[in-house]
Amino acid sequence: VSAGAGSGKTRVLVERFCRLVREEKADPGEILTVTFTEKAAKEMKGRIVSRFRKWVADSGDERFEQVARDVEADLRQKVRLAVDADMLITSAGVSRGDLDLIKPLLERTGTIHFGRIMMKPGKPLAFGCFQKGGRRVPHIGLPGNPVSSMVTFELFARPAMMKMMGKADWQRPMVKAVAEERIVNRGDPRRLYARCIVRERDGRYYASLTGPQGSGMLTSMVHANALTVIPPEVDEIQPGEEIDVIMLDWSHGEEWGTVYPAPEEGEPG
Secondary structure, three states: OOOOOOOOHHHHHHHHHHHHHHOOOOOHHHOOOOOOOHHHHHHHHHHHHHHHHHHHHHHOOHHHOOOOOOOHHHHHHHHHHHOOOOOEEEEOOOOOOOOOOHHHHHHHHEEEEEOOOOEEOOOOOEEEEEEEOOEEEEEEEEOOOHHHHHHHHHHHHHHHHHHHOOEOOOOOOEEEEEEOOOEEOOOOOOEEOOEEEEEEEOOEEEEEEOOOOOOOOHHHHHOOOEEEEEOOOOOEEOOOOEEEEEEOOOOOOOOOOEOOOOOOOOOOO
């Protein structure tokens, strides 16, 4: 779109973006929309988000109302609508606060298989099943802190979803990398998945942390391309030691292809 300032370029770009997604079913992540300034880009992004929010609101489909208030009746209503799906994933509400209502609801209407896991970040992870018309609908309750939620999604929700979809090559690659700084996990009996950046130099991989590792530090995840795997019995990693890292930005060739096992000899193809 080539036009002068104030002539409506942003409006036209927004209309084209939304039409591609809504009418032609394009993947938003595969559409490149470019403006001259960061301010204009933010404005355009805001308009696109507003347009899709209005689209969802106008649809009248209450299943799109995805944010539940910290009120049991509202949460129960959202769950009732969601259990028609193959899997239910929630975020927050699985710790021990007065307003963490997911696990009590699951206890009354389904089964909790576990509600804590020995990992950092991500300890308050819940897994269970809701019951709906004779069906068992698996539920993964992610923690509320953003980094905890993202890490546990990578390690639990993503593999579960891909296995349910019949994907054969779903595991993230794990490699050995040399730590470039101290990584401390002293006094904590949990496995540590610190966010890090892995680079290759001279045929070896090197890992450096992305900064402060608090579970509320979203930038630590944004800048990461890998997760460390520090066993709970290890108090401290020194620079130069080799560690395991899970690569987040590597993709196997068949990751998104549905590959079913070959039939055994004598079985129909």
